[in-house]
Amino acid sequence: MPELPELEITRRGILPHVLGQRVEQVIIRQPKLRWPVPQTVKNELPGQTIEGIARRAKYLLLHTNRGCLILHLGMSGSLRVLPAATPAGKHDHVDLVLANGIYLRLRDPRRFGAVLWTQEEVQKHPLLARLGPEPWDPAFSGAYLYGLARARRAAVKNFIMDARVVVGVGNIYANEALFRAGIHPNREAGRVSHKRYEELVRAIRAVLEEAIQQGGTTLRDFTRSDGTPGYFAQALAIYQRAGQACRRCGATIRKLRNLQRTSFYCSRCQR
DNA sequence: AGTGCGGCCTGTCCGC
DNA sequence: TGCGGACAGGCCGCAC
Numbered sequence: 001m002p003e004l005p006e007l008e009i010t011r012r013g014i015l016p017h018v019l020g021q022r023v024e025q026v027i028i029r030q031p032k033l034r035w036p037v038p039q040t041v042k043n044e045l046p047g048q049t050i051e052g053i054a055r056r057a058k059y060l061l062l063h064t065n066r067g068c069l070i071l072h073l074g075m076s077g078s079l080r081v082l083p084a085a086t087p088a089g090k091h092d093h094v095d096l097v098l099a100n101g102i103y104l105r106l107r108d109p110r111r112f113g114a115v116l117w118t119q120e121e122v123q124k125h126p127l128l129a130r131l132g133p134e135p136w137d138p139a140f141s142g143a144y145l146y147g148l149a150r151a152r153r154a155a156v157k158n159f160i161m162d163a164r165v166v167v168g169v170g171n172i173y174a175n176e177a178l179f180r181a182g183i184h185p186n187r188e189a190g191r192v193s194h195k196r197y198e199e200l201v202r203a204i205r206a207v208l209e210e211a212i213q214q215g216g217t218t219l220r221d222f223t224r225s226d227g228t229p230g231y232f233a234q235a236l237a238i239y240q241r242a243g244q245a246c247r248r249c250g251a252t253i254r255k256l257r258n259l260q261r262t263s264f265y266c267s268r269c270q271r
Numbered sequence: 272a273g274t275g276c277g278g279c280c281t282g283t284c285c286g287c
Numbered sequence: 288t289g290c291g292g293a294c295a296g297g298c299c300g301c302a303c
Contacts, residue, residue, distance in 0.1 A: 074298085109282065153273080154274060163298075262295085
């Protein structure tokens, strides 16, 4: 389940192998993803040089001189840096063969990911155009959240997981940030104070930063681009700890569901 | 306009 | 041991 930290880990992991490399060949093994992998990728990309790798929300953007390859890893996607041609499994969708001999391989068993190609300004792409600020954008602040939340009746957890509000906060880190900020996941977004939104912004940034430092959260299938797991799973204070003791107060952690997603919370620490 | 839900997918785990 | 079903969940597209 790559969330923002896992995407950032992936971006940094592939960067030294991919930056400045010319694409020799694109191999589409299994085009079925959220949308079929467009043939234009195969036609347009070879011969072009990867000039930069950016991340916007959970999209990875491989910039070339003629366009931009947009990658999304969905729920179960991973990018691996392989030193040479390696036998492909049934969930290996696309290989980019680079001038340095590296195979950049996209694997995505659950097929929620995407590979897209655009020659327009990528930030104007329909998938990216309406996204909210990055968590570290100065525009993302307690005042911003508080202002946006006026008259919002939805649960605060759903509110901060809405990519139009802020990007990159998936289920794991939403749970962790709300725990740190002492806010109950089901509290109405419009009934959280300005001061507590300041706290929540700090908590979101802190938990994402720590997860990046730990190499991301490996629960089931996330591995870094070199195949090694991340270590943040050990630092999770609330996620998947239902029935266990809260590390802050000792109360039993509970769980509930909102929007078909599991929330974990401490009823003593979070109000 | 804000809100919530269905659907897309497959691997894993649990209970019978 | 085998099998069905729940679950994992990002996020688009749609209905209300």
